[in-house]
Amino acid sequence: MLLKTEKLCKTFGGLRAVNNVDFHIDTGEVVAIIGPNGSGKTTFFNVVSGIMPATSGRIIFKDEDVTKVEAHDITRRGMARTFQNIRLFPNLTARDNLIVGRYSRGRSGLWDGLIHSARLKEEERRNEEMARELLEFVGLTPYRNLMAKNLPYGAQRRLEIARALASEPELILLDEPAAGMNPREVDELLKLIARLKERGLTILLIEHQMRLVMNIAERVVVFDHGEKIAEGRPHEVRHNPKVVEAYIGPEVDSLVKHRRH
Amino acid sequence: MLSIDGINVYYGNIHAIRDISLTVEEGEIVTIIGANGAGKTTILKTIVGLLRSRTGTIRFQDDDITSASTAGIVRRGIALVPEGRRVFPRLSVADNLILGAYSRQDKDVQRDLAKVYEMFPRLAERRHQAAGTLSGGEQQMLAMGRGLMSRPKLLLLDEPSMGLAPLLVRQIFQTILDINSMGTTILLVEQNARMALSIADRGYVLETGSVVLTGSAADLADNDEVRRAYLGE
Amino acid sequence: MTTALAPAWRQSLTRFVHSPRAAVVFSAVILLITFLDSLIDAQDYIFSPYFKHIVFVSLIYSIVTLSLNFVSGYVGQTSLGHAAFFGLGGYVSALLTQLYHVPYWPAFLAAGVAAALVGIPLGAPALRVKGPFLVVVTYACGEVFRFIALNLEVTGGPAGLPGLLTPSIAGVSFTDVGATGKELFIVTALVFALALAFFMSRLEDSRIGHAFAAIREDEIAAAAMGINTAYYKLLAFCLGAFFAGLAGSLFVHYLSFVSPDMLSSTESIMMFTMVVVGGARSIPGSFLGAFLLTFIPEGLRYFKDFVHLPFDPWLVFFGFVLMVMMRVRPQGILGADTVFRR
Amino acid sequence: GCGGSSGTSAGKGNLVIAMVNPLSGDSATYGVSHKNGIELAREEINKAGGIKGQQIEILFHDDAGDPKQAAAGAQKFADQKNVMAIVGSCLSSNTLAMVPITDKAKLPHSVVSSSTPKLSGISKYFFRMAVQDAQVGILMGDLIAKKLGAKKVAILYPNNDYGKGLTAAIEDTLKQHGVTVVSNQAYLATDKDYSALLTGIKAQGVDALAVAGTYTDGGLITKQARELGLTIPIVGGTGFYSPKFVEIAGKAAEGAIFLGAFVASNPDPAVQSFVKKYKEKYNMEPDTFAALGYDQMYVLAEAMKKAAEKGAITRENIRDAMAQTSYKGITGTVTFNDKGDWVRPYLYITVKDGKFVLYQ
Amino acid sequence: MLLLQQIINGLALGGIYSLIAIGWTVVFGIIGLINWTHGEVFMIGAFVGFLLITHFKLNLFAALILAMVASGFTAFLIDRLAYRPLRNGPRLALFITALGASTFLRNLAAIIWEPHSRAYPPTLDFSVMTLQFGGASLTVNSLQVFIFVVTLVIMAFLQWFITRTMMGKAMLAASQDIETVSLMGVEVNHLVTITFWVSGLLGGAAGVLVGVLYAIDPMMGAMAGLKGWAVAVLGGVGSITGAMVAGLMLGVAENIASVYISSGYRDAIAFIVMILVLVIKPTGLMGFKFEEKV
Ligand SMILES: Nc1ncnc2c1ncn2[C@@H]1O[C@H](COP(=O)(O)OP(=O)(O)OP(=O)(O)O)[C@@H](O)[C@H]1O
Numbered sequence A: 001m002l003l004k005t006e007k008l009c010k011t012f013g014g015l016r017a018v019n020n021v022d023f024h025i026d027t028g029e030v031v032a033i034i035g036p037n038g039s040g041k042t043t044f045f046n047v048v049s050g051i052m053p054a055t056s057g058r059i060i061f062k063d064e065d066v067t068k069v070e071a072h073d074i075t076r077r078g079m080a081r082t083f084q085n086i087r088l089f090p091n092l093t094a095r096d097n098l099i100v101g102r103y104s105r106g107r108s109g110l111w112d113g114l115i116h117s118a119r120l121k122e123e124e125r126r127n128e129e130m131a132r133e134l135l136e137f138v139g140l141t142p143y144r145n146l147m148a149k150n151l152p153y154g155a156q157r158r159l160e161i162a163r164a165l166a167s168e169p170e171l172i173l174l175d176e177p178a179a180g181m182n183p184r185e186v187d188e189l190l191k192l193i194a195r196l197k198e199r200g201l202t203i204l205l206i207e208h209q210m211r212l213v214m215n216i217a218e219r220v221v222v223f224d225h226g227e228k229i230a231e232g233r234p235h236e237v238r239h240n241p242k243v244v245e246a247y248i249g250p251e252v253d254s255l256v257k258h259r260r261h
Numbered sequence B: 001m002l003s004i005d006g007i008n009v010y011y012g013n014i015h016a017i018r019d020i021s022l023t024v025e026e027g028e029i030v031t032i033i034g035a036n037g038a039g040k041t042t043i044l045k046t047i048v049g050l051l052r053s054r055t056g057t058i059r060f061q062d063d064d065i066t067s068a069s070t071a072g073i074v075r076r077g078i079a080l081v082p083e084g085r086r087v088f089p090r091l092s093v094a095d096n097l098i099l100g101a102y103s104r105q106d107k108d109v110q111r112d113l114a115k116v117y118e119m120f121p122r123l124a125e126r127r128h129q130a131a132g133t134l135s136g137g138e139q140q141m142l143a144m145g146r147g148l149m150s151r152p153k154l155l156l157l158d159e160p161s162m163g164l165a166p167l168l169v170r171q172i173f174q175t176i177l178d179i180n181s182m183g184t185t186i187l188l189v190e191q192n193a194r195m196a197l198s199i200a201d202r203g204y205v206l207e208t209g210s211v212v213l214t215g216s217a218a219d220l221a222d223n224d225e226v227r228r229a230y231l232g233e
Numbered sequence C: 001m002t003t004a005l006a007p008a009w010r011q012s013l014t015r016f017v018h019s020p021r022a023a024v025v026f027s028a029v030i031l032l033i034t035f036l037d038s039l040i041d042a043q044d045y046i047f048s049p050y051f052k053h054i055v056f057v058s059l060i061y062s063i064v065t066l067s068l069n070f071v072s073g074y075v076g077q078t079s080l081g082h083a084a085f086f087g088l089g090g091y092v093s094a095l096l097t098q099l100y101h102v103p104y105w106p107a108f109l110a111a112g113v114a115a116a117l118v119g120i121p122l123g124a125p126a127l128r129v130k131g132p133f134l135v136v137v138t139y140a141c142g143e144v145f146r147f148i149a150l151n152l153e154v155t156g157g158p159a160g161l162p163g164l165l166t167p168s169i170a171g172v173s174f175t176d177v178g179a180t181g182k183e184l185f186i187v188t189a190l191v192f193a194l195a196l197a198f199f200m201s202r203l204e205d206s207r208i209g210h211a212f213a214a215i216r217e218d219e220i221a222a223a224a225m226g227i228n229t230a231y232y233k234l235l236a237f238c239l240g241a242f243f244a245g246l247a248g249s250l251f252v253h254y255l256s257f258v259s260p261d262m263l264s265s266t267e268s269i270m271m272f273t274m275v276v277v278g279g280a281r282s283i284p285g286s287f288l289g290a291f292l293l294t295f296i297p298e299g300l301r302y303f304k305d306f307v308h309l310p311f312d313p314w315l316v317f318f319g320f321v322l323m324v325m326m327r328v329r330p331q332g333i334l335g336a337d338t339v340f341r342r
Numbered sequence D: 001g002c003g004g005s006s007g008t009s010a011g012k013g014n015l016v017i018a019m020v021n022p023l024s025g026d027s028a029t030y031g032v033s034h035k036n037g038i039e040l041a042r043e044e045i046n047k048a049g050g051i052k053g054q055q056i057e058i059l060f061h062d063d064a065g066d067p068k069q070a071a072a073g074a075q076k077f078a079d080q081k082n083v084m085a086i087v088g089s090c091l092s093s094n095t096l097a098m099v100p101i102t103d104k105a106k107l108p109h110s111v112v113s114s115s116t117p118k119l120s121g122i123s124k125y126f127f128r129m130a131v132q133d134a135q136v137g138i139l140m141g142d143l144i145a146k147k148l149g150a151k152k153v154a155i156l157y158p159n160n161d162y163g164k165g166l167t168a169a170i171e172d173t174l175k176q177h178g179v180t181v182v183s184n185q186a187y188l189a190t191d192k193d194y195s196a197l198l199t200g201i202k203a204q205g206v207d208a209l210a211v212a213g214t215y216t217d218g219g220l221i222t223k224q225a226r227e228l229g230l231t232i233p234i235v236g237g238t239g240f241y242s243p244k245f246v247e248i249a250g251k252a253a254e255g256a257i258f259l260g261a262f263v264a265s266n267p268d269p270a271v272q273s274f275v276k277k278y279k280e281k282y283n284m285e286p287d288t289f290a291a292l293g294y295d296q297m298y299v300l301a302e303a304m305k306k307a308a309e310k311g312a313i314t315r316e317n318i319r320d321a322m323a324q325t326s327y328k329g330i331t332g333t334v335t336f337n338d339k340g341d342w343v344r345p346y347l348y349i350t351v352k353d354g355k356f357v358l359y360q
Numbered sequence E: 001m002l003l004l005q006q007i008i009n010g011l012a013l014g015g016i017y018s019l020i021a022i023g024w025t026v027v028f029g030i031i032g033l034i035n036w037t038h039g040e041v042f043m044i045g046a047f048v049g050f051l052l053i054t055h056f057k058l059n060l061f062a063a064l065i066l067a068m069v070a071s072g073f074t075a076f077l078i079d080r081l082a083y084r085p086l087r088n089g090p091r092l093a094l095f096i097t098a099l100g101a102s103t104f105l106r107n108l109a110a111i112i113w114e115p116h117s118r119a120y121p122p123t124l125d126f127s128v129m130t131l132q133f134g135g136a137s138l139t140v141n142s143l144q145v146f147i148f149v150v151t152l153v154i155m156a157f158l159q160w161f162i163t164r165t166m167m168g169k170a171m172l173a174a175s176q177d178i179e180t181v182s183l184m185g186v187e188v189n190h191l192v193t194i195t196f197w198v199s200g201l202l203g204g205a206a207g208v209l210v211g212v213l214y215a216i217d218p219m220m221g222a223m224a225g226l227k228g229w230a231v232a233v234l235g236g237v238g239s240i241t242g243a244m245v246a247g248l249m250l251g252v253a254e255n256i257a258s259v260y261i262s263s264g265y266r267d268a269i270a271f272i273v274m275i276l277v278l279v280i281k282p283t284g285l286m287g288f289k290f291e292e293k294v
């Protein structure tokens, strides 16, 4: 078991955004979290990745209790994430964003920097190579030298994924990676995630695009009002009446169009 | 109602919009589809005067609004629900909505507020919460609600379904249809091309800043090129 | 504006200015100014002691501007309290040499270390306080230091401490060398400034430099990249304070005098404007900012005498130029648009 | 080139002296008065034929109250071989920053203020016409203890060298006379509101208040004290003497007693002539800085004349002549002791019907 | 009783701080700008009032109104000429421009008006009231009471305006996202112009009042501006009540500290209090509590 939470809670004032969530994900798994808007999915990510402290409960990552571990340390331990509201380094180029993403895998310090040590050179070489490879991997090579803030939305999303990958994580948390992508781009994203899985990465994602969830997730966890209300294989969950009611809605073929004449 | 004629928009020396012309007739739903970076957002921002075209004209209800101020354009009856929601993070949900009605002369704001709350009960629940702490989807609802509060004649929507749960996506599209049927003209930018084409009358397909295809929504939905490139089939 | 848009001459100029060749040319010019008199054994000065004085002051401020770049350039925290470190360095070495008869160089180092240590509590608010709030806090911290210097007995109160030790190397006092006694000071400051510039240029491209950039751009994302933002912010404050403290020490022993005016907020604001005018994060920009803002007021004095202005136009002129400059080139004269070099 | 330069005014050009002073910034008001006084004297001397036919010229350097800029100014003038003497700055710290440079350049340097004891005997080339804290303090103490017969006294002083030095002297004297100093508190010279301190003093029930400040803070203190209903005598040092004191304190100024190096109502014709000319030229009353500046210029002129008689007007000769100064000016007879300080007499002054008059 | 008198003194001084700080905070609250020139706007008000009274022999009330208008106009001009061209530029550029404009104005004033202090004519002396409480007495200057009341009224009005009117809400919104606020049909330029006028009027009023109460000089904007700014920040971004409360608090704290600790550290104490409050509560006393959503 790679990540596990026990009775995890996060409250904002009186609001229980995450409520007693028991969750786990195994190495190599692809798990999707779905749930209505405001059901606490992003907050769950925030707590797990150390950006916000948990109100109560435990988080165990690679058999260690990381409940009180800070965000930067979590990343070093092998968990990386993307943000729902994109948080790239806006004035750095695409390539530089990836270099920063490699930070936690570097070892060089002040001294290496000063004397341009062999270690630093080796690190730089690897960083450069890695950045090139990742840009290629997410299809952003043409944007290499553009500042992140000037990239189109979809490209920014992919850059965020690439940046998370740059830290060579074992577990990657993707918060709505397909938001703002058209169906064809979602297909590409699917392929990308599939390749990540092949690389042995464990993937936990939040997504509203059912197409993506159905195609890639091995297991789906459903949140509502901060609680886990269902869990299972994609097709089971999809037809779970609780989920249908809270999230997917009744199947209607088409929208009603009242035309004025 | 809206006619755009030969506009060219640049970011520095990046030529983002190349000689685009398009029209929206009163009462229509028109959609613009295109890949990431095609320039959809840029067009909408140019219409409301947040970006300026170097050439061409933009006319709205026979007025030339090419160089009008954003506020002036909005007061004429155009509202934009911007990409990325752009809610005022430190204002409450209610205040965000009320600000949507800033340009209105009439005082019937309360009734519309009630309507928005009815449309999005979650916003009613959270009316005193700071908008910046809403979840992504909640913010999207708020942005949409805020856009409606100005009772626009022409509503520009930039990816309104982004980040919404499936149930809500359907609901949003239904809402778009509803407000359209109540007389609001709509120009819709959507990644969910399938849905967009299913509710639109006409559509434009954009590629790297140029219109490459235009036609009725039904024709576009049947076009092989479109199906492959944007519907993922 | 992207560099790609700049006219060709500006591009090549920018490239030159950032190359090591520029450093060589710069040093050569400074050394020439410093030693020309002795070389050609002139009857009169070619470069007067006054001119050399201004050169020395410019070099000291170059160091200070570089050091402020750690805080205000690299991690992007607007600090209006930097003079506190500069002055603190000055006072520490003044007191050590005067009260405890510590030789100069150990006192010099101690000045840097003391400033760096104080950098920790002064930098600590930056961990919590952001944006405009931080501007106020750094400003207030600087002022608090000034008040302490004003009120304490050991610091000599408002008049300060005169008669400070002159630094010496191997028993040779700095003032006994060269035509005017300022030469060795200039050389020392130059070496110091260049060493710091070299250090910073290396740092920028190192892993630490990347961490600084990330914090400047988005702290939360930086933390998510594994960067310990608190540690690096404090590091930036400490490094900045350390070098400012060293510069302060050299400066007061050159003047042989230290007073609370060194800690004043006007000084801090001037330092910050040097960073901005030269271009935040630009190493040559730091030198340019410091030299310009030290030389122009002196130049204006001549202008004033020449046209018989009844008042000193410098501050009015300075204010006006700042306004104009922010309109035409807000990133500073040599401010870079790209962030890491390759 | 070589080290320290000792220039001469070889040619028949002008005799140049230089001034470094705050002419802008917070302390400019002192610098400007000083400058006005000097300028007036210079014009008179030049009109009267200058020094052996040579006209005197003055160069100015605005230090803006910053020691660093004062040092730069001192260096600039030290380099100019034709600069025969330098005056300023008004601020102790600025003067302290200048002295090492003028000393090295063997440039006669004189000031009319900068009262810090640190400047006593600091350099062979340094002469100070500033008032002496120790003396003024004794005189203030005598006044309070003997003439006013106070038993309990409070002291307020600005937190600078002038205020501190003066306060120490007052306190010593009062103690010798057996007067109790109930409180002695510092304030910032830039403060505008002194009600907190005055309220405290009022509650202490003292019979006199000594203020070791200058006219701006002193004026505000006097005004606010009266507003708070504090009716005890207020005694100031030489810093009070300025028309601004009456302007700022308004009616409250009546009856305040302080010391002066100079009083414009002094019937001495030399003083009256100075006051008249000053008013004509600058359209305001002269203050102590102006009067001292005026005398300072004459002291320099005398020294230059003597130097010329001795052979040549050189920096060195001027210095030697200055050390021998004995000049009767409008502020008294100027002489310098072996530490370069002028030990001088003072007057007791009070305000009556908005005018400064001698206090009996 | 002594303490009470000190608190009263502090409140009077604090009232002025509040008045200056509210002028700061409205600008700060709307365009997020550290409007360094506010101190100069205040100084110009003080001087215009002084000139009107001494040269044109106007009465205090007329001079006050005209000085307020002069300051309002100055603030308006500063925005128009210095800030507006940079409205969409980086915040830092605006900040530096403000520094530049302030340096420019302050030193220009020192050249035009000469650097020395001067006082408003003594004919304006306000009566001093002494209240007796069983043996002890409290002294209150009527002008201080006046200032205090005026500040309260202004605060209440602005508070109402910002939180209850559409335009006030638009101002708050503008501080968060100027581009989007224009999408609501708000003429941002009008809004900003109004804000600067309001800020200037308040600054001018404070300037004249300080002149009457104390003394004026061209450099007076520096310290007053600084204190006002500190108070505005201490109170919380854009919070009118915050500015008011913080101003009073600082006035009282300074007075008490100068008596019970040392007057020489008076300003330092003000700053230390401020640093501590901000470190404990980084958005100021009444600043918006807000855990950033990621
Ligand atoms: N910092 C905060 N302060 C107060 N409330 C918050 C904060 N962050 C989140 N919330 C509330 O907690 C709830 C859960 O939010 P969260 O962002 O986790 O939802 P989500 O499941 O990610 O929704 P979406 O799918 O719309 O992104 C929401 O109702 C939100 O309003």
Ligand SMILES: Nc1ncnc2c1ncn2[C@@H]1O[C@H](COP(=O)(O)OP(=O)(O)OP(=O)(O)O)[C@@H](O)[C@H]1O
Residues within 6 Å of the ligand: A149, A150, A151, A152, A153, A154, A155, A180, B011, B012, B014, B016, B034, B035, B036, B037, B038, B039, B040, B041, B042, B043, B083
């Ligand atoms: N501020 C900017 N500076 C420079 N280039 C920009 C800027 N904003 C957008 N662009 C460029 O303009 C082009 C069009 O961008 P636009 O945001 O209009 O695309 P879009 O069709 O809305 O894409 P998406 O679906 O990702 O939102 C893109 O190539 C983008 O890189």
Ligand SMILES: [Mg+2]
Residues within 6 Å of the ligand: A041, A042, A043, A084, B135, B136, B137
């Ligand atoms: Mg979410």
Ligand SMILES: [Mg+2]
Residues within 6 Å of the ligand: A153, B040, B041, B042, B083, B158
């Ligand atoms: Mg877009």
